[in-house]
Amino acid sequence: MPELRRDPITHRWAIIATERAKRPTSYRFGSQEPTEGLANPFAPGNEHMTPPEIVAVRPAGGYPNDSSWTVRVVPNKYPALRVEGGLDRRPMGIYDMMNGIGAHEVIIESPDEHAKFHSLPREHMIDVLRVYRDRMKDLKRDCRMKFSLLFRNYGSASGATITHAHSQLIALPVVPFEVRELCNGAKRYFDFRERNVFEDMIRFERAEDRRVVFENNDFILIAPFASRVPFELSIIPRFQETHFEETSDGHFNNLAEVLSFALGSLDQNLGDPAYNMIFQSAPYDSGEMPWYRWHIQILPKLVNVAGFELGTGFFINPIAPEEAARVLRKRN
Amino acid sequence: MPELRRDPITHRWAIIATERAKRPTSYRFGSQEPTEGLANPFAPGNEHMTPPEIVAVRPAGGYPNDSSWTVRVVPNKYPALRVEGGLDRRPMGIYDMMNGIGAHEVIIESPDEHAKFHSLPREHMIDVLRVYRDRMKDLKRDCRMKFSLLFRNYGSASGATITHAHSQLIALPVVPFEVRELCNGAKRYFDFRERNVFEDMIRFERAEDRRVVFENNDFILIAPFASRVPFELSIIPRFQETHFEETSDGHFNNLAEVLSFALGSLDQNLGDPAYNMIFQSAPYDSGEMPWYRWHIQILPKLVNVAGFELGTGFFINPIAPEEAARVLRKRN
Numbered sequence: 001m002p003e004l005r006r007d008p009i010t011h012r013w014a015i016i017a018t019e020r021a022k023r024p025t026s027y028r029f030g031s032q033e034p035t036e037g038l039a040n041p042f043a044p045g046n047e048h049m050t051p052p053e054i055v056a057v058r059p060a061g062g063y064p065n066d067s068s069w070t071v072r073v074v075p076n077k078y079p080a081l082r083v084e085g086g087l088d089r090r091p092m093g094i095y096d097m098m099n100g101i102g103a104h105e106v107i108i109e110s111p112d113e114h115a116k117f118h119s120l121p122r123e124h125m126i127d128v129l130r131v132y133r134d135r136m137k138d139l140k141r142d143c144r145m146k147f148s149l150l151f152r153n154y155g156s157a158s159g160a161t162i163t164h165a166h167s168q169l170i171a172l173p174v175v176p177f178e179v180r181e182l183c184n185g186a187k188r189y190f191d192f193r194e195r196n197v198f199e200d201m202i203r204f205e206r207a208e209d210r211r212v213v214f215e216n217n218d219f220i221l222i223a224p225f226a227s228r229v230p231f232e233l234s235i236i237p238r239f240q241e242t243h244f245e246e247t248s249d250g251h252f253n254n255l256a257e258v259l260s261f262a263l264g265s266l267d268q269n270l271g272d273p274a275y276n277m278i279f280q281s282a283p284y285d286s287g288e289m290p291w292y293r294w295h296i297q298i299l300p301k302l303v304n305v306a307g308f309e310l311g312t313g314f315f316i317n318p319i320a321p322e323e324a325a326r327v328l329r330k331r332n
Numbered sequence: 333m334p335e336l337r338r339d340p341i342t343h344r345w346a347i348i349a350t351e352r353a354k355r356p357t358s359y360r361f362g363s364q365e366p367t368e369g370l371a372n373p374f375a376p377g378n379e380h381m382t383p384p385e386i387v388a389v390r391p392a393g394g395y396p397n398d399s400s401w402t403v404r405v406v407p408n409k410y411p412a413l414r415v416e417g418g419l420d421r422r423p424m425g426i427y428d429m430m431n432g433i434g435a436h437e438v439i440i441e442s443p444d445e446h447a448k449f450h451s452l453p454r455e456h457m458i459d460v461l462r463v464y465r466d467r468m469k470d471l472k473r474d475c476r477m478k479f480s481l482l483f484r485n486y487g488s489a490s491g492a493t494i495t496h497a498h499s500q501l502i503a504l505p506v507v508p509f510e511v512r513e514l515c516n517g518a519k520r521y522f523d524f525r526e527r528n529v530f531e532d533m534i535r536f537e538r539a540e541d542r543r544v545v546f547e548n549n550d551f552i553l554i555a556p557f558a559s560r561v562p563f564e565l566s567i568i569p570r571f572q573e574t575h576f577e578e579t580s581d582g583h584f585n586n587l588a589e590v591l592s593f594a595l596g597s598l599d600q601n602l603g604d605p606a607y608n609m610i611f612q613s614a615p616y617d618s619g620e621m622p623w624y625r626w627h628i629q630i631l632p633k634l635v636n637v638a639g640f641e642l643g644t645g646f647f648i649n650p651i652a653p654e655e656a657a658r659v660l661r662k663r664n
Contacts, residue, residue, distance in 0.1 A: 005557055005558040006558055007517075007556070007557075007558040008517075008521065008529055008532075008533065008557070008558075009514060009517040009518050009521065009529055010513060010514060010517050011517060012558070012645055012646070013558070013646050014558040014559060014560050014646065014647045014648075014649055015646060015647065015648045015649065016559075016649050016652050016653070017648055017649070017650055018650060018651065018652050018655070019650075020648065020650040021650040021651060080640075080648045092557075093536045093539075093540065094532050094533065094536045095536075095557045095558070147644075149639075149640060149643045149644055151638075151639030151640055151642075151643055152639060153638045153639050156636070157636055158636060158638060158639070159635070159636040159637065159638025159639070160638075168639075168640070170640055172644070172646070176644035176645050176646050177645055178643075178644055178645035179643075179644060181342060182341060182342060185339075185340075185341040185342045185343060186341050189340065189341065197340055197341055197426075200340075200426050201340065201426065204425045204426045204427075207425075208425065224339070225337055225339075225340070225424070225427045226337040226338055226339040226340075226344070226345070226346040226427070227346060227348075228346050276638060276639035276642050277639065278639050278642060278643035279643075280643065297642075297643070299642060301636075303491070304488070304489060304490060304491040304633075305491065305637060306483075306485045306490060306491025306492075306608060307481075307483030307484060307485050307490070307491070307500075307608035307609065307610050308412075308481060308483055308500070308502055310483075310608050310610060310629075310631060311481045311483055311510075311511075311610035311611075311612065311629070312479075312481055312504070312508035312510055312511060313344055313508050313509055313510035314344070314345050314346065314347060314504070314508050315346045315347070316346075316347045316349055316352065316412045317346055317347065317348050317349070318349055318350060318351075318352040318353040319350065319353060320348050320350050321348070323350075
C-alpha cells in the first residue's frame with residue numbers, strides 16, 4: 001500500500017510508492033529508460049497487458065477489452081495510489097501519514113503507436129477531451145477524493161516511460177498546497193481589484209499583443225509574463241468556468257484547435273521537445289468561484305531544473321516570453 | 333539587464349535572464365550539453381577566462397588572479413542577476429516587475445579539474461566551507477539583498493554545465509515564497525508544541541534509527557521521512573543556529589566529515605549520480621529564530637520531475653527513505 005507522508009515543516013505531502021519501482025524499465029535505483037524492445041502494453045491486441053479497461057470509445061462498436069477502441073482508459077498498472085481502502089490518517093512518532101488512497105488512470109489517446117496527440121483528426125481529439133472531462137467528473141463522485149490532476153508527460157526528459165500517446169489522471173484525498181495557493185492567489189486579486197485575474201490577463205495580453213501566440217473565440221494561448229521555463233505556454237478559457245470537468249461539449253472543438261496549435265508549434269519550431277502539460281482545475285470540494293478559472297500549463301523540458309529553483313521556487317529563464325511568443329506564433 | 337517578473341496569481345518571481353542564453357554550450361533553444369572540447373575556464377592558467385576574482389585561498393601566497401589558488405571565487409560570467417543599479421520596482425500593465433539586481437558568484441573548489449568535492453583533503457574542504465560562509469556573510473552587508481542561496485549542481489542532469497568542481501551563490505533582493513514558508517512552517521510547529529522541530533526530528537530519528545545514515549557530534553545525516561525523490565538526504569546541525577553564515581569555525585571539521593560521507597556514499601552506492609545540494613539558511617533580514625535552523629538538502633537526480641509534481645507540488649517517490657538509509661549507510 002502506498003503511503004502519503006507529510007513533511008513536518010512545510011506540510012507538503014510526498015507519495016511513497018515503492019511498487020512503482022517494479023516498472024519494467026531498466027530501473028537501477030530509479031534511472032528511467034524508455035522501454036525499448038519490450039512489447040507495447042498500449043498497442044491494440046495487447047489489451048491483456050493492462051488492467052481491465054474503465055471506459056473506452058468504440059465508434060464502430062465492439063466489446064470491453066477488445067481491440068476495436070480509438071480511446072481507452074485503464075488503471076495504471078504501477079499506480080502511485082490505490083483506490084481500495086480507507087485513509088487511516090495517523091501519527092508516526094512526530095510525523096503525520098495516511099494510506100495512499102486515490103486513483104491513477106491512464107488515457108490511451110490513439111490505437112496508433114506512432115500518432116502524435118496534436119496531429120489526431122479533430123473529431124478524435126474531441127473524443128479524447130471528452131474522455132478527460134468525463135473521467136474527472138466520475139472520480140468526483142467518490143467523496144474521499146478532493147482534487148484531481150490531468151497531465152501529459154511527453155518524451156523521456158519529461159518523465160514519460162512509454163512513447164505511445166497517453167495522458168494520466170490522478171485523484172487525491174487531499175488538496176495539494178500549491179493548488180490551494182493558486183486559488184487563494186486568484187481570490188486575493190479579486191478581493192483587491194474586484195475583477196477576475198484571468199479576465200484582466202486576457203484583456204491586457206490582447207491589447208499589448210506581445211505574448212499572444214494564438215486565439216479563437218473560446219481560448220487564448222499565451223507565453224506567460226513570468227514564464228518559469230523557456231517557451232512555457234498557457235491556455236486560458238475566454239469564458240468563466242471554475243472546473244474543467246464542468247466544461248460543456250460546445251467548447252471542445254475550439255479547445256482541440258488551440259491545443260493542436262500549441263503542441264504542434266512546439267514540435268515544429270523547437271524540434272519535437274519533451275514537455276509536461278497540466279490541466280489546472282479547482283478542487284472538487286470548492287463550488288463555483290468567480291475569481292478562479294481552469295487553465296492549461298505547458299512546460300517544455302529544454303533545460304534541467306537546478307539547485308537554485310529547488311531551493312527557492314524562483315525559476316531562472318533565459319528566454320524572454322516575448323521572444324518565445326514570436327517564435328511559436330509561426331506555423332505552416 | 334535581467335528582469336524579475338512576478339506571477340499575478342501565485343506571486344512567485346521568475347528571473348528573465350536572456351544573457352544566460354549566450355553561455356558557450358550547444359544552446360539550441362535552451363538545450364544543455366556539457367562543454368566538451370572547449371577550454372575549461374575554471375582551470376589554473378585560465379584565470380583570464382573568468383571575470384576578476386572576488387576572493388581566493390592561496391596557502392602558499394601569491395597574487396590575485398594568478399594560478400596559485402586552491403579555492404577561488406569569481407562573479408558568474410553569465411549571471412542570472414546583476415550587482416549594479418537600483419531595483420526600480422514598477423508595474424507593467426497589470427503585472428509587477430523590478431530590475432534583476434542581485435549577486436551571482438561561482439566558488440571554484442579545487443584547481444584539479446578531476447577532483448571530486450567529497451574526496452578533497454579534510455583541510456581543503458574546510459577552506460571551501462569557510463569561503464561559502466564568508467561570501468554569504470559579505471553579501472549580507474549589501475542592504476538591497478534579503479536572502480542568499482548557496483547551491484551545488486553536480487552532473488548535467490542536475491543543470492550543471494561545467495564539470496570542474498564548483499558551487500554557486502545567488503543573493504536576491506526579495507525573500508522567496510518557499511523560504512518564507514519554510515520559516516513559517518517551523519514557527520507553526522514551535523507555537524503549537526513549544527519545541528524546535530529540528531530538535532524533535534533529531535531526537536525521534538535517533539530513537540527510531542531507521543532513517544539515520546550517519547552522525548557525529550555536530551551533525552546528523554538522515555533520509556527525510558517525507559523524501560521527495562529517491563535517496564534524498566538532509567544534514568541537520570545538532571546545535572541551534574538560524575543562519576549558516578553565523579556558524580563558527582569550530583563546526584567545520586564535522587561538517588566536512590558529514591558532507592564527505594553523504595556525497596561519497598551517493599557516489600559509491602548509486603554509481604556517481606547527478607545531484608543538487610542546497611544550503612537552506614534563514615533570510616538575511618530575520619534575526620535569531622529559536623524555531624528555525626539552517627540545514628542542507630541533497631537531492632539526487634535519478635528520476636525526471638514529471639507533470640504531476642509540477643501541477644501539485646506533491647512528489648511521487650518510488651524508494652522508501654528507510655530503504656535509502658539502509659543502502660547509503662554502507663561505506664568502505
